[in-house]
Every structure is written in C-alpha cells, then in structure tokens.
Amino acid sequence: MSSFWSLYVVLLTVVNIAxxxxxxxxxxxxxxxxxxxxxxxxxxxxxxxxxxxxxxxRWWLYLFYLSIIFSVIYLxxxxxxxxxxxxxxxxxxxxxxxxxxxAEKSYGPLFQAYAATxxxxxSRNPEAMETxxxxxxxxxxGCHGSDAQGGPGxxxxxxxxxxxxxxxxxxxxxxLKGRNGVMPPFGPMxxxxxxxxxxx
Numbered sequence: 376m377s378s379f380w381s382l383y384v385v386l387l388t389v390v391n392i393a394x395x396x397x398x399x400x401x402x403x404x405x406x407x408x409x410x411x412x413x414x415x416x417x418x419x420x421x422x423x424x425x426x427x428x429x430x431x432x433r434w435w436l437y438l439f440y441l442s443i444i445f446s447v448i449y450l451x452x453x454x455x456x457x458x459x460x461x462x463x464x465x466x467x468x469x470x471x472x473x474x475x476x477x478a479e480k481s482y483g484p485l486f487q488a489y490a491a492t493x494x495x496x497x498s499r500n501p502e503a504m505e506t507x508x509x510x511x512x513x514x515x516x517g518c519h520g521s522d523a524q525g526g527p528g529x530x531x532x533x534x535x536x537x538x539x540x541x542x543x544x545x546x547x548x549x550x551l552k553g554r555n556g557v558m559p560p561f562g563p564m565x566x567x568x569x570x571x572x573x574x575x
Contacts, residue, residue: 385459489571494571497571547570
C-alpha cells in the first residue's frame with residue numbers, strides 16, 4: 376500500500392474511533408433543558424401506552440466503551456492501521472504458510488507414498504480411492520457434479536465417451552494442465568500427489 380493510502384486509512388480509522396468516543400461523551404452529559412427521567416415524551420398509544428424519557432441502560436454504555444477499547448487493542452496487536460503490521464507481527468500470508476506447513480507435516484508422508492505408486496495400483500487401493508473421492512468433491516464436483524455425470528458445458532466422467540482419451544496418463548495430463556475448453560489446470564493447486572490420487 377502506498378504511503379498516501381496508508382496515511383489515509385490510519386487517519387480515517389483514528390478519526391472514526393475518536394468520533395465514537397466524542398459522541399458517547401457528548402450524548403451522556405445531562406442537559407439543563409432535558410426533561411427528567413420520570414417525564415414522558417408526550418407520545419401515547421392506545422390510550423394507556425406512554426413513552427417515558429429514560430436514558431440508555433448503563434451496561435449498554437459500558438459495552439460501547441468496551442468495544443472501543445477492544446478495537447484500539449486489536450489495531451495495536453494486528454494489522455489494520457495502514458502499513459502498520461501490528462505488535463504481534465501476524466499476517467495472512469504467515470498464517471497461510473503455517474497451515475500449509477502443518478498440512479505438509481500431517482499429510483506429506485501419505486501423499487509421498489501415493490506419488491511413488493503406479494496409477495493402476497492406486498486405483499485398487501481403498502485408502503487412496505477414499506482420498507481421491509474427497510479431493511474430487513472439493514475441487515472437481517463444482518463443475519462435473521457430485522456424481523461425476525457432468526452438466527451443461529462440463530463432460531460426464533462416468534461414461535465411456537472421453538474427449539481426450541481415457542488412459543490414466545491422459546486424465547493425469549488433463550488435471551495437471553487443463554484443457555482449452557472450460558477446465559482450468561489443477562496441477563498447481565492439487566500438487567503431484569493430489570493429482571495422482573484423483574486420476575484413479
């Protein structure tokens with residue numbers, strides 16, 4: 376973010392927080408001409424329902440103050456004020472990389488074993504097929520349908536009519552590189568192990 380927009384975001388945020396504090400304090404001050412809390416506003420409904428001039432409950436006011444305090448602490452600890460990274464140094468990219476590292480630690484050995492296995496052998500492995508079914512449901516079913524029977528513009532994957540060939544290597548190439556139709560390449564997203572799991 377450029378320095379101008381960073382400063383703009385900081386000023387906008389600080390002014391909004393300051394305005395909220397000022398608004399609470401300004402409206403909380405009793406006024407000389409303000410009616411007492413026992414007075415009514417003069418509005419009456421159905422002959423017996425009267426609107427009194429009562430202030431907001433104190434807990435509501437305190438909750439407003441607490442929300443402002445929370446926002447100031449949050450903006451000090453996490454990114455939110457322009458280019459300021461926060462005192463904790465948290466970032467979305469860092470959180471993503473941590474999750475990827477944890478996933479690699481948990482699932483890496485499993486996918487490495489799948490990557491070292493021939494495609495035909497993977498198709499006979501129940502664990503590999505269960506993994507492939509989950510990967511298909513997460514990445515492919517949106518276009519090809521949960522039953523893999525396709526839809527308008529997306530080919531049926533359960534019949535014998537294959538547009539580019541039914542050989543496992545050809546299906547693998549389709550998943551890795553996509554086709555010039557509407558299917559994007561999934562190679563970078565699934566990784567080599569994921570692609571091998573889906574092909575069979």
